[in-house]
Amino acid sequence: MTRVPLVLNEFFGQRRTWIHRLHLKYGPVVRIAPDEVSFATREASKEIYSSGGSGYDKTAAYELFSHYDTPNAFSTLEKALHAELKRRFAERYNKTHILRPEVISIVEDVVETFVAKCTENAGCAVDIYALLHCYSLDGVTGHMFSPNGLRSLTEPRDFAMMKQLTYPSLSKEQYLRYYFPFFERMISLVLGKAEVAPHTLAHKLRLYQSVNPDLKLAASECMDHLVAGLDTTGDALCFLMHYLSLPASRLLQERLHVELASSPSAPIDDFPYLDALVKEGLRVLGPVPMSLPQLVPSGGSIIDDVHLPRGTIVSCQSYMLHRLDGALYGSDESRGT
Secondary structure: OOOHHHHHHHHOOOHHHHHHHHHHHHOOEEEEEOOEEEEOOHHHHHHHHHHHHOOOEEOHHHHHHOEOOEOOOOOOOOHHHHHHHHHHHHHHHOHHHHOOHHHHHHHHHHHHHHHHHHHOOOOOOOOHHHHHHHHHHHHHHHHHHOOOOOOOOOOHHHHHHHHHHHOOOOHHHHHHHHHOHHHHHHHHHHHOOOOOOOOOHHHHHHOOOOOOHHHHHHHHHHHHHHHHHHHHHHHHHHHHHHHHHOHHHHHHHHHHHHHHHHOOOOOHHHOHHHHHHHHHHHHHOOOOOOEOOEEOOOOOEEEOOEEEOOOOEEEEEHHHHOOOOHHHHOOOHHHOO
16 A cells, blocks of 8 residues: 555645545545545544543644744644643633623724625625635734734735735645655755745744744744634635525525524624524535544554554544534535535
């Protein structure tokens, strides 16, 4: 058995669909490389990601999400250090903090600007992908750097930064670093790092590379939070709005409109149909559908009655897990998803 098919499918952005087809053909347990196994059951997901409180250890693949040659909370592999880094920021993302007036007002301002941009040319088509990623970028940076957040919905200079952060695909560079680290280092030595414009966030954060480690850690964390919040929020909203805009979704639109119009000043938690639509959008068209690889711990493990030796890479795809139970979810294929 060889890793070549996996590497090629990852390099060309086909890993998710390739693994999905393998599970449909061979069942819930598929060996996708000599030392890597993919699972498609709830029990396997619980074992891999929740056993012992925090699941199995991460693989070196997570190091691809370090920035400026400095690990952050997400890319840190060692569990104790990861937990410590995570605790530093957890309070800023809990619901109580988000709903504080001075925090939620930032989101409300961005929402008002987004709605104004969408309606300024009523009756005309709009690039909802761009607008929603601007909305995400302005909201995330407002939360992180207020009052100095970006305003890509209205400022051309900040809009250019949104395009720089979301439009290019870095996956090929990342896979090159992961599978062929020596080759990638040689290319970096010969060609150097790509130039970025002076007005970009990347340029500003690179100024800290030669300073002390704490500042480099701050830069790495900021970039990680920024990129993670930008793509997940922007993509999820884009997928959901596209689906709701289709003629086939007219009944969904009408029911949602009735619910929202009936209590326009009610708290956001008081709209169960809106909540259901968002959750179903995240299930069917989730922004992070791929595998999250983990390592089988010392002593080996048994997952779905399969014994795996220490160091085996194991994972589940949310895309596959969210389509397992046809009796519960119905047929996604019948809805064109």
